[in-house]
Amino acid sequence: MDKKLLSILVCPVSKAPLEYDEAAQELVCRASGLAYPIRDGIPVMMETEARQLNADEKLK
Numbered sequence: 001m002d003k004k005l006l007s008i009l010v011c012p013v014s015k016a017p018l019e020y021d022e023a024a025q026e027l028v029c030r031a032s033g034l035a036y037p038i039r040d041g042i043p044v045m046m047e048t049e050a051r052q053l054n055a056d057e058k059l060k
Helices: 003-008 055-059
Strands: 019-021 026-029 034-039
Touching: none
Parallel strands: none
Antiparallel strands: 019 026, 026 034
């Protein structure tokens, strides 16, 4: 994930910054509790495509 791109992307739900999870290939937003997938190098920033974080993931 390009650091410059990551610095300008925000969660479409909460407008909070995102964290890159390289192992899961996701952009994680702790504020909204959502993880957005990265497919073929492209972040899919749609709420309907996001995965809900579990309680442990929200606390990291």
